[in-house]
Amino acid sequence: MLFAPPDEPNLSAMASSTASNRWLDEHGDALFRYAYSRLRDEHAAEDLVQETLLAAWRARHQFAGNSSERTWLVGILKHKLADHWRRRARESKTFEPPPDGDDAGQDDLLTRIFDAAANDHWRSTPSAWRDPDAALEQQQFWRVFADCLARLPPAQAQAFSLWEIDGVTGSDACKVLEIAPTNLWVMLHRARLRLRQCLESRWFEPTSKG
Amino acid sequence: MLTCKEASLLVSQSIDRRLSWRERWGVRAHLFICAACRRFKRHMEFLHRAAREYAAEGLRTVHRYGLSAAARDRVRQALAREL
Numbered sequence: 001m002l003f004a005p006p007d008e009p010n011l012s013a014m015a016s017s018t019a020s021n022r023w024l025d026e027h028g029d030a031l032f033r034y035a036y037s038r039l040r041d042e043h044a045a046e047d048l049v050q051e052t053l054l055a056a057w058r059a060r061h062q063f064a065g066n067s068s069e070r071t072w073l074v075g076i077l078k079h080k081l082a083d084h085w086r087r088r089a090r091e092s093k094t095f096e097p098p099p100d101g102d103d104a105g106q107d108d109l110l111t112r113i114f115d116a117a118a119n120d121h122w123r124s125t126p127s128a129w130r131d132p133d134a135a136l137e138q139q140q141f142w143r144v145f146a147d148c149l150a151r152l153p154p155a156q157a158q159a160f161s162l163w164e165i166d167g168v169t170g171s172d173a174c175k176v177l178e179i180a181p182t183n184l185w186v187m188l189h190r191a192r193l194r195l196r197q198c199l200e201s202r203w204f205e206p207t208s209k210g
Numbered sequence: 211m212l213t214c215k216e217a218s219l220l221v222s223q224s225i226d227r228r229l230s231w232r233e234r235w236g237v238r239a240h241l242f243i244c245a246a247c248r249r250f251k252r253h254m255e256f257l258h259r260a261a262r263e264y265a266a267e268g269l270r271t272v273h274r275y276g277l278s279a280a281a282r283d284r285v286r287q288a289l290a291r292e293l
Contacts, residue, residue, distance in 0.1 A: 020289045020292075021286060021289065024282065024285055024286060024289065028276065028277045028282060028285065029276025029277055030276075032276050032277045032281075033276060037264075037265055037267075038265075046277065046278075046281040046284070046285075049277060049281070049285060050284065050285045050288050053285060053288075053289060054288060054289065054292055057289060057292055058292070110215065113215075114213075114214060114215040119213055120213035120214055120215035120216070121213070121214050121246075122214050122246050122250075125246040125249075126246055126249040126250045126253055127249070128249060129249075129252070129253065129256070132252075132256045135260075136259070136260060136263050136267075142264065142267060145260060145264060146264075160261070163226070164257075164258065164261035164262070165261050165262070165264055165265050166265065167262070170226070184226075185222075185223050185226055185227065188222065188225075188226060189218075189219055189222040189223065192222050192254060192257055193218075193222075195257055196250070196253050196254070196257060199257075200253075
């Protein structure tokens with residue numbers, strides 16, 4: 001034959017197109033739920049599903065097949081989530097550079113909270129929270145919680161998210177974050193100090209006492 | 211005696227790892243005399259519970275639905291453009 005089969009590239013494109021559409025059909029809902037459970041924002045979650053499937057499509061040759069498609073796609077989604085948090089943190093005015101090693105930013109947080117001149121007492125004493133368990137029943141509380149989480153420096157948000165929310169083991173979390181365990185405890189502590197402050201000011205004491 | 215700064219760090223770490231005998235003793239002595247850190251400890255326990263509840267609650271909320279038809283179409287078009 002002197003002529004090449006004319007439609008071959010298109011045929012393979014069509015076959016692949018059905019593959020990515022199949023991902024959407026089979027895993028779209030699950031990916032959306034996962035993203036939504038982390039973000040509490042429908043549109044952002046939809047965007048992440050799209051980004052995830054596009055990234056998966058571009059990286060389709062890297063799918064080794066030694067994990068399930070679902071696991072592979074969720075793995076990509078987790079990266080997209082981390083990117084999303086990083087973007088949010090950069091946009092947010094409250095963003096502080098993430099701690100790497102013992103930079104000044106780290107001490108800043110603790111210096112703001114504890115008064116070195118007064119034997120490291122709380123500058124502002126943690127207040128008594130009224131009925132915290134009732135908060136867990138309220139939709140609005142979870143939006144505040146998600147927002148406070150989004151305001152953390154990205155590395156801390158990721159540490160807290162992996163360890164406290166996803167229940168990833170310490171050694172796995174350290175591998176993902178590329179840090180030593182002692183560093184993980186410190187990051188978690190900082191994340192908690194910030195989350196505590198954020199929840200206190202945004203939920204437990206929404207109006208300042210006059 | 212531990213400072214509030216030190217005690218709060220150990221309170222936080224007690225969620226993540228088993229404290230040594232000496233650390234536990236130090237925290238207990240500090241909490242005995244410090245109402246602020248006792249409150250902080252309750253907040254940390256709450257935060258721990260809330261974090262575990264957070265993912266579960268999110269899944270319950272969206273369990274009834276997944277991607278909307280409109281979102282699904284948008285994603286499908288985006289994928290088609292990529293070919």
